Amino acid sequence: MNIFVFGTRGIPNIQGGVEKHCEELYSVMPENFRITLFRRKPFLSKDTSNQYKQIRFIDLPSTKIKGFESFFHSFLAALYCIFHQQDIVHVHNIGPGIFIPLLKLFRRKVVLTYHSANYEHEKWNWFARFVLKTGEKFALSGADAIIFVNEELLNKFNGKIQKKSYYIPNGVRFTARSEQTDYLEKYDLTPQKYILAVGRITPEKGFDYLIDAFLSLTDKTYKLVIAGGIDHKTSYSKRIYEKAQEHDNIIMTGFVKGEELTQLYSHAKLFVLPSYNEGFPLVLLEAMNYKLNVLVSDISATKAVSLPIDSYFQAGNKEELSQKLRQKLAEPYSLTDYNLSAYSWENIAEQTVAVYQRLVHNSHQTQ
Numbered sequence: 001m002n003i004f005v006f007g008t009r010g011i012p013n014i015q016g017g018v019e020k021h022c023e024e025l026y027s028v029m030p031e032n033f034r035i036t037l038f039r040r041k042p043f044l045s046k047d048t049s050n051q052y053k054q055i056r057f058i059d060l061p062s063t064k065i066k067g068f069e070s071f072f073h074s075f076l077a078a079l080y081c082i083f084h085q086q087d088i089v090h091v092h093n094i095g096p097g098i099f100i101p102l103l104k105l106f107r108r109k110v111v112l113t114y115h116s117a118n119y120e121h122e123k124w125n126w127f128a129r130f131v132l133k134t135g136e137k138f139a140l141s142g143a144d145a146i147i148f149v150n151e152e153l154l155n156k157f158n159g160k161i162q163k164k165s166y167y168i169p170n171g172v173r174f175t176a177r178s179e180q181t182d183y184l185e186k187y188d189l190t191p192q193k194y195i196l197a198v199g200r201i202t203p204e205k206g207f208d209y210l211i212d213a214f215l216s217l218t219d220k221t222y223k224l225v226i227a228g229g230i231d232h233k234t235s236y237s238k239r240i241y242e243k244a245q246e247h248d249n250i251i252m253t254g255f256v257k258g259e260e261l262t263q264l265y266s267h268a269k270l271f272v273l274p275s276y277n278e279g280f281p282l283v284l285l286e287a288m289n290y291k292l293n294v295l296v297s298d299i300s301a302t303k304a305v306s307l308p309i310d311s312y313f314q315a316g317n318k319e320e321l322s323q324k325l326r327q328k329l330a331e332p333y334s335l336t337d338y339n340l341s342a343y344s345w346e347n348i349a350e351q352t353v354a355v356y357q358r359l360v361h362n363s364h365q366t367q
Helices: 017-027 069-082 096-105 126-142 159-163 182-186 207-215 235-245 258-266 282-289 318-330 345-366
Strands: 002-006 034-040 055-060 088-092 110-114 145-148 165-167 194-198 223-227 250-252 270-273 294-297
Touching: 002 069, 017 034, 017 088, 017 282, 017 345, 034 069, 055 069, 069 088, 069 096, 088 096, 088 345, 096 110, 096 126, 110 126, 110 345, 145 345, 159 165, 182 258, 194 207, 194 258, 194 282, 207 223, 207 235, 207 318, 223 258, 235 250, 258 282, 270 282, 270 318, 282 294, 294 318
Parallel strands: 002 034, 002 088, 034 055, 088 110, 110 145, 145 165, 194 223, 194 270, 223 250, 270 294
Antiparallel strands: none
């Protein structure tokens, strides 16, 4: 089966939830599936290969202009799909989904993965929100099949949409903890004496009130590590970095991957996810894979994962987060075993393949 994929900046090792999702999912697809993934040239390093495992890449021009980057690249990718043969076009997220009607005009079979309601993110202005909502409308009505990574989000839509929809969550790569600490030493970090947060430095991630809650702690022996880079310099990211520079116990690492990220997870005392909005947070599953004690905002995406009640706090509530931080840090250090069997990428790939096969089978029956 020949699958064309767009809606991601690219893989491997490019920051972003959708990027991580695509990297892990398509890496474990059956060998008889030919995956062609479209990437955005400005986000690729000079030594990037044109193939990764069994995934073939087509690198197209793009821009880094916020709000236009995804639209322009997705348009080019959609045109390529129209003029080349494939069994299915798999579009990731509602912004790129605005071109699904164009694909359907040329009788392409389309699967949409709905990762999150992007228009709820604070970073977008009114026009960008309008485009994203329009994309959502076009994408949901035009797609032949829809995969939701968040079941509660699926349930918000009408029966017509639900009839062609599937709930398939994000997954996690089961990775062993690292005993190495050389990356920690770079930042003068002591194992089990720091709190870890991971994600892009954008408003919906809530790092601003996490920093405020952390600074209110009376125990000054802990450090806060925020591992994530920025897509575009904004007043928000500037404010976060300026505040971090004012305090020696706040560490901003930038985008981290591989062994360095593994070390940060492996030796943290506590993982915190303060997001206001998530589709299905990969970083939370990663923290659970490393058996960390976790503290997360009470949004639908985190409630989809079974956690003890004391692991949740009200999103945006600095005072409650500060109180929960004190409680968690006062507990003796221990590892927690979570049941993550439902979130293996092999299991998720199997479910995705079933969607593809059902769609192609139904297509053959109607011809």
